Amino acid sequence: MSSRTENWPPADAEPVGPHPDAPAPGTELSEHYAECFGCGHEVELGLHLRSAVADDMSVVSTFTVRKDHQGAPGLAHGGLLACAFDEALGSTVGNLLRTPTVTARLETDFVRPVPVGSTLHIAARLDGRSGRKTYVSAEGRLDADDGPVALRARALFVTVGVDHFTTHGDPDAIEKFRQTAEAEAAAAEQRGWDVNP
Numbered sequence: 765m766s767s768r769t770e771n772w773p774p775a776d777a778e779p780v781g782p783h784p785d786a787p788a789p790g791t792e793l794s795e796h797y798a799e800c801f802g803c804g805h806e807v808e809l810g811l812h813l814r815s816a817v818a819d820d821m822s823v824v825s826t827f828t829v830r831k832d833h834q835g836a837p838g839l840a841h842g843g844l845l846a847c848a849f850d851e852a853l854g855s856t857v858g859n860l861l862r863t864p865t866v867t868a869r870l871e872t873d874f875v876r877p878v879p880v881g882s883t884l885h886i887a888a889r890l891d892g893r894s895g896r897k898t899y900v901s902a903e904g905r906l907d908a909d910d911g912p913v914a915l916r917a918r919a920l921f922v923t924v925g926v927d928h929f930t931t932h933g934d935p936d937a938i939e940k941f942r943q944t945a946e947a948e949a950a951a952a953e954q955r956g957w958d959v960n961p
């Protein structure tokens with residue numbers, strides 16, 4: 765895949781817009797799995813990332829760095845910040861394109877340190893698509909949507925079939941995931957706001 769010095773997205777990628785059933789601007793996205801380290805509420809030490817669709821159909825996620833997330837004293841661990849971007853970028857692809865997808869490649873530039881207590885505002889956008897490959901990028905700003913840039917990341921996600929998870933994952937956990945997704949879909953339909961008019 766491209767290194768940062770090469771073109772992004774690659775020349776064979778075509779522009780991609782949201783799926784007709786993508787959540788509308790202003791929609792707050794629910795966690796995709798309660799036990800997900802990135803967004804799940806059942807993971808006490810997890811990132812508890814929260815995401816919403818912005819007016820321009822980017823996805824804005826927030827993540828507050830806690831003591832549990834340190835690398836150096838008082839500063840966020842870099843790998844954990846990459847994890848936050850993995851989640852934010854994956855959520856962008858999954859929710860906007862309504863497709864099961866996994867990270868194939870993730871590259872992260874660390875521009876400035878992220879102190880414990882700060883909130884990272886991650887704005888992610890779809891950059892292009894080529895077959896099963898979706899290119900997506902994001903930048904993370906400190907403490908505000910227009911705060912100083914602390915990180916930039918871009919990633920390749922590959923669309924997979926459900927068999928990816930049933931073959932490699934844990935059947936009990938998949939069943940729990942399925943039930944949560946169904947309950948959320950029913951609740952969203954009742955709210956009537958997660959589908960574009």
Ligand SMILES: CCCCCCCC/C=C\CCCCCCCC(=O)SCCNC(=O)CCNC(=O)[C@H](O)C(C)(C)COP(=O)(O)OP(=O)(O)OC[C@H]1O[C@@H](n2cnc3c(N)ncnc32)[C@H](O)[C@@H]1OP(=O)(O)O
Nearest residue numbers: 765796850851854855858859862863864866867868869922
């Ligand atoms: C109706 C449904 C609605 C759904 C709605 C969803 C809403 C929910 C929202 C949100 C949820 C998501 C939030 C999650 C966030 C976290 C995500 C993660 O952390 S995922 C875990 C980490 N990632 C893995 O574990 C993958 C491990 N890797 C693999 O399983 C395979 O390598 C895989 C699937 C990525 C590709 O394997 P192959 O056999 O299927 O396909 P091949 O042919 O190898 O690759 C496809 C294309 O991609 C390129 N490719 C693959 N890996 C590449 C790489 N590392 N660099 C560059 N290109 C790569 C290949 O060259 C190929 O390109 P060419 O089609 O030939 O042009």
